[in-house]
Amino acid sequence: MLHQLYPSVPHHYSYELNKDMQFAAAHYVPAEEAGKCRNMHGHTYFANITIAGDTLDSAGFLVNFSILKRLIHDRFDHSVLNSDTVSFSDKRPDRFPTTEVVARTICEIVQDYLDRTENRPRCLQVYLRETPTSYCLYRPKAVISND
Numbered sequence: 001m002l003h004q005l006y007p008s009v010p011h012h013y014s015y016e017l018n019k020d021m022q023f024a025a026a027h028y029v030p031a032e033e034a035g036k037c038r039n040m041h042g043h044t045y046f047a048n049i050t051i052a053g054d055t056l057d058s059a060g061f062l063v064n065f066s067i068l069k070r071l072i073h074d075r076f077d078h079s080v081l082n083s084d085t086v087s088f089s090d091k092r093p094d095r096f097p098t099t100e101v102v103a104r105t106i107c108e109i110v111q112d113y114l115d116r117t118e119n120r121p122r123c124l125q126v127y128l129r130e131t132p133t134s135y136c137l138y139r140p141k142a143v144i145s146n147d
């Protein structure tokens with residue numbers, strides 16, 4: 001069972017859910033500054049995805065936990081991140097598969113799905129641990145609504 005502590009995100013939504021998952025993936029960071037990380041190597045990534053909203057769907061879910069696993073774990077587990085050219089690129093630093101970019105990409109994939117649901121909850125935070133000593137938190141900018 002996965003139990004990790006991670007910072008919580010302040011918000012005013014009534015419901016918040018969190019999904020933990022792990023995936024094994026290989027990557028390299030194609031930048032001079034990355035040193036040894038320019039070489040292909042692998043991690044068992046740990047991700048925590050935080051989703052919040054005020055409205056549940058017709059199943060009584062904010063979002064089905066199993067869909068989150070399918071969107072992220074099933075896509076990236078046992079993959080080479082650099083080979084996923086839909087999400088990553090070796091040419092643009094903002095799309096190198098660093099911890100920061102992978103965390104943001106997870107958030108974008110999840111939000112893209114949530115935007116097409118009836119209750120449209122929001123992905124507020126992705127916590128992504130790459131090694132026992134390194135992790136990143138990604139929080140998208142709040143969307144200002146006129147509703």
Ligand SMILES: Nc1nc2c(c(=O)[nH]1)N=C([C@H](O)[C@H](O)COP(=O)(O)OP(=O)(O)OP(=O)(O)O)CN2
Pocket residue numbers: 029034037097098099100130131133134
């Ligand atoms: N800001 C970032 N810095 C680094 C990233 C990154 O994604 N964002 N990535 C790497 C490497 O890919 C590496 O996987 C992780 O590096 P690091 O934490 O330095 O790993 P170590 O095991 O060597 O660290 P210890 O301090 O010895 O535990 C590098 N930097």
Ligand SMILES: [Zn+2]
Pocket residue numbers: 027037041042043130
């Ligand atoms: Zn790495």
